[in-house]
C-alpha cells in the first residue's frame with residue numbers, strides 16, 4: 001500500500017471517528033472496508049469525486065424509540081429500540097432485528113453498514129438496514145416476550161413496509177419473536193403483507209429460511225475449499241455458538257463429511273472429539289430453542305464431551321473454524337492458536353466475529369478467510385427469496401430454495417475471487433468489499449446528489 005493511500009485511509013477514519021464518537025464497533029467495521037476499498041476508489045476517480053465512501057458511511061436515517069411493557073409481576077419496564085436504515089439505493093431496506101442487552105446504536109450501525117455490502121453481493125434488490133433493542137429475552141416468559149414485541153411494533157410499523165423496509169431475525173429474535181411481531185403488525189395495520197421475513201411456514205414463511213445462514217456459510221466455505229481442490233470431507237471443524245446459525249452450519253458440515261468437535265454459548269464451550277452427529281445436534285436444538293438451556297448440559301448428557309466455562313473454542317486443533325456466535329469472538333491470541341494448530345479455512349457465520357488484528361494474522365499466514373458479509377449472506381438471500389414468494393403469492397419447495405441458495409453462494413464466491421485473487425491467494429475481504437461496493441456506488445452516482 002502506498003503512503004498516499006495510507007494517508008487517505010488515516011484522514012478518512014479520523015473524520016469518521018470524530019463524527020461518530022464512542023462507536024467502536026462501527027469504526028471497526030468501516031476500517032475493515034476502507035482498508036481494502038481506498039486503493040480501489042483512488043484508482044477510480046468517479047467514486048472519489050462523487051464522495052461515495054463519505055455518503056455510504058452515513059446512514060440514511062436512524063430511528064430511536066422507547067419501548068414500554070409490563071412484566072409478569074406487573075412492573076413497568078422500559079427498553080430502547082432502534083432501526084438504522086442505512087442505504088436503500090438498490091432496493092427496500094432489509095436486515096435483521098437483534099434483542100440482546102449488548103445492543104447499542106454503534107452495534108446496529110456496524111451491522112447495518114455491513115448489510116449494505118452483503119445484500120448487494122447476493123445480487124438481489126435489497127438495501128441495507130439493522131435494528132433491535134437492548135431487551136434481554138433470556139429468562140423472560142413467552143407472555144413477556146409477546147408484550148415486548150407488541151409494544152415495539154406499535155412504533156416500528158410506521159417505518160416498515162414491503163416496499164420500504166423489511167426486517168428479519170437475528171440474535172434473540174427467532175421464529176417466536178417474528179410471529180409475535182408479524183401478528184401485531186397485521187392487527188394494527190389490517191393488511192397481510194410480507195413486511196417481515198423468517199415468518200412461520202403457515203403464514204408466508206419460506207422453506208429453507210431457518211437453515212439458510214448456516215447452510216449458506218458451509219456452501220461458501222465448500223466453494224473456498226473447492227477453489228484449492230479440497231473439500232469438507234474428512235475435516236475437523238470448530239464452531240462457536242449454538243443458536244440458529246451454528247446448529248445449521250454444523251448440520252450441513254456434518255452432512256458433507258466433516259467432524260464437528262465444538263459448539264459454545266455465552267457461558268463457555270463444549271469439546272466433543274467423537275464428533276457432534278445428527279442425534280447430538282437434535283439434542284442441542286431442543287436444548288437451546290425449546291428448553292432455552294445452557295450448552296454445558298451437553299457435557300452432562302454425553303460423556304465423550306468436556307465443558308470449559310468462560311472460554312471460546314479456538315484452542316482446539318481443527319482444519320476449519322466457523323465462528324457463528326457474535327461479534328469480536330476471535331482475537332489475536334485465538335488467531336495465533338488456530339494458525340499454530342494448522343487451520344486452513346475460517347468462514348464467518350456471525351457478523352464480524354473476527355477482529356482486525358486476527359483477520360490480518362490469518363491473511364498474513366495465507367489462511368483462507370471468508371468475511372461474514374460474503375459467507376453469511378445466505379440468510380438474507382433466502383429472506384429475499386421469501387419476499388419474492390410473498391409477492392408472487394406462492395411457495396417454492398425446499399429443494400428449489402436450497403438450489404437457489406447454493407447458486408447465490410457460488411456466485412458470491414465468484415465475485416470475491418474476481419475482485420480479490422492475486423498471486424494464488426484469494427483475499428476474500430477485498431473481494432467482498434469491492435464486489436459489494438460497485439453496484440451500490442453505481443446506483444448512487446446514477447441518482448445524482450440525493
Ligand code: NDP
Nearest residue numbers: 170171172213241242243244245265266325326350351379
Ligand atoms: P441466536 O440467538 O440463534 O444464537 C446466538 C448464539 O451466540 C447463542 O449460542 C448465544 O449464546 C451466542 N452468543 C450470543 N452473544 C454471545 C456473546 N456475547 N458471547 C458468546 N456467545 C454469545 O443468533 P443467530 O444464530 O441468529 O446469530 C448468530 C450470529 O450470526 C450473529 O452475529 C448474527 O448477526 C449472525 N447472522 C445471523 C443471521 C440469521 O439468519 N439468523 C444472518 C446473518 C448473520 P447464549 O445462548 O448464551 O446467548
